[in-house]
Amino acid sequence: MKNLDRRKFLKKTSLTAAAIATATAFDSCAQDAPERASNAQYMGGFGAPKLETVRIALIGVGARGSGHARNLAMLEGTEIVAISDLYEDWANRSKTACQEIGAGQRHQNIALYTQDENQWKVMLDEVKPDAVFISTNWSNHAPMAIEAMKKGAHAFVEVPIALTIEEMWAIVDTSETTKKHCMMMENVNYGRDELMYLNMCRQGIVGDLLHAEASYIHELRFQMEEQERGTGSWRTHHYAKRNGNLYPTHGLGPVAQYMNIARTDDTFKKLVSFSTPALGRQDYAKKNYAADHKWNQLDYQGGDLNTSIIKTNLGRTIMVQWDETSPRPYSRLNLVQGTKGTLAGFPTRVALEGGVEGVTDSHHQWAQGKDLQALYDKYDHPLYKRLSESAKGSGHGGMDGIMRYRIVECLRNGWPMDQNVYEGCFWSAVSPLSEASVLQDGMPQEFPDFTRGGWGETAPLGIIS
Incomplete structure (x- = not known):
């Protein structure tokens, strides 16, 4: 059904007024794609410029994010440069683990951004990482990924990539205009x-x-x-x-x-x-x-x-x-x-x-x-x-x-x-x-x-x- 046809149908059904109002909020799901920006690049087969060393920041180092931190620190060609988490003890835990893995050579200058819920934004401004790994609650995935790309970083996001169709379009548009990867980390x-x-x-x-x-x-x-x-x-x-x-x-x-x-x-x-x-x-x-x-x-x-x-x-x-x-x-x-x-x-x-x-x-x-x-x-x-x-x-x-x-x-x-x-x-x-x-x-x-x-x-x- 076209959007107009669906709205007419809903008005004829027994849905409550509240349900109709909620359903209207989903109408954008079936709308035509917004026009691609003139400075955008299609990202289907996109390869970004090579990075000899990938400078990595992490947002969220609970159960999932702490695993990312430890494993990324082990990989050749990485440098963990910053960690942001609401909880200072969690951030310190991951910092210590990464520094121990680096054995005095890598990951020794990790900046911490903790306690305040907006410290991750300060981190992006000050550290300017190459890549950001986002392991937070679902509602933060899209805004954090979008801001990371705008600040010049590739964004790697836990599942799901976003909660709404509007957020997904915003991610696509930002990736295309900044020419930065935004990959949902579907490990399976x-x-x-x-x-x-x-x-x-x-x-x-x-x-x-x-x-x-x-x-x-x-x-x-x-x-x-x-x-x-x-x-x-x-x-x-x-x-x-x-x-x-x-x-x-x-x-x-x-x-x-x-x-x-x-x-x-x-x-x-x-x-x-x-x-x-x-x-x-x-x-x-x-x-x-x-x-x-x-x-x-x-x-x-x-x-x-x-x-x-x-x-x-x-x-x-x-x-x-x-x-x-x-x-x-x-x-x-x-x-x-x-x-x-x-x-x-x-x-x-x-x-x-x-x-x-x-x-x-x-x-x-x-x-x-x-x-x-x-x-x-x-x-x-x-x-x-x-x-x-x-x-x-x-x-x-x-x-x-x-x-x-x-x-x-x-x-x-x-x-x-x-x-x-x-x-x-x-x-x-x-x-x-x-x-x-x-x-x-x-x-x-x-x-x-x-x-x-x-x-x-x-x-x-x-x-x-």
């Missing part, structure tokens, strides 16, 4: 299985791709105990106020790259979304906290499980699910189905027409468990083979270390990033679009084209050696 794209499946898809092992399934199923109710600091102190409020898929990119990023979404072959077109009732968080709060506790004063609106379906420009489908509440095992699904077979995750398994050579007799059987070794031997991604040993212990099975290494490697060599700014926006856009669709009882939402048509000329992500 660097997992062993995800890299292997990308390699297999590029080799045509499962044929033409038809459908994918992605999820972030991760029971995180325990985070509600983080009431003063930590993820639960701010994320719990998102569960109460928002109803949609609030965290789509861990599952979606890899399957989108299998399908070459926003790169030559295809792009996201529309999304529909539905949520279950919101029961689990409320029940958990009642069971674990006093009646007058702040978590029992919230009206939890976010459904326990959200299911969204994306239709691509070519008519392919992607199911995306999110659930951080229900008591069930972890899963990202990680399924991609083609005309010659299916690759799936959790557990890792493969079915190919005619069977997997030397393992199964037909596509009616999964190759899984110990039988997968033959597939790893044949299809392990060359990037994983090169970096897996050095990335051990870096977090999440090594994927974090491979991601950080690649960021620094690309900056030092002037290469394009493995994930461009547009991909970060496309994957993150599922959140506001799903909220709009849920609010409108599953009405389809159109994806903005953050590339302004450039996706058709953007080269697919290659199999990096």
Whole structure:
């Protein structure tokens, strides 16, 4: 539907006046792309000037950011120059860790900016880093990334890249006009299985791709105990106020790259979304906290499980699910189905027409468990083979270390990033679009084209050696 048609439809439905007002706020989701600035550069295959040494500043060094600090400090060609965090003890902890890693040679002059919530801005003005790693609450991602780019730094942002479509357009426009990278750090794209499946898809092992399934199923109710600091102190409020898929990119990023979404072959077109009732968080709060506790004063609106379906420009489908509440095992699904077979995750398994050579007799059987070794031997991604040993212990099975290494490697060599700014926006856009669709009882939402048509000329992500 065009925007005008949707507004007419809403007026004829039984949505309350308040819901209509809220829905109107999402109208920009389907509007035409704003005009590209005259001094802008398309960033699809952009490689910035080489940096012999990457001078790095970090904003936020809690659980996630402190891991970035330590691992980046270990990499050749880096210098940690500044750290900003609301909490001085956290900043000092990361400073000490980086200086110990530098062993008196590197990372010895780290400036700290703490306590005041605007000290990160002072840091950008005074230190002028080459790259900024942002690991803060979601609402700060976009403003911090935009300001970092405006001050001359490449921005590397934890997921999601932003919360609203308007913020995503602002990130795209700023990246294009400043000619600075803004990469959302989707670490799952660097997992062993995800890299292997990308390699297999590029080799045509499962044929033409038809459908994918992605999820972030991760029971995180325990985070509600983080009431003063930590993820639960701010994320719990998102569960109460928002109803949609609030965290789509861990599952979606890899399957989108299998399908070459926003790169030559295809792009996201529309999304529909539905949520279950919101029961689990409320029940958990009642069971674990006093009646007058702040978590029992919230009206939890976010459904326990959200299911969204994306239709691509070519008519392919992607199911995306999110659930951080229900008591069930972890899963990202990680399924991609083609005309010659299916690759799936959790557990890792493969079915190919005619069977997997030397393992199964037909596509009616999964190759899984110990039988997968033959597939790893044949299809392990060359990037994983090169970096897996050095990335051990870096977090999440090594994927974090491979991601950080690649960021620094690309900056030092002037290469394009493995994930461009547009991909970060496309994957993150599922959140506001799903909220709009849920609010409108599953009405389809159109994806903005953050590339302004450039996706058709953007080269697919290659199999990096």
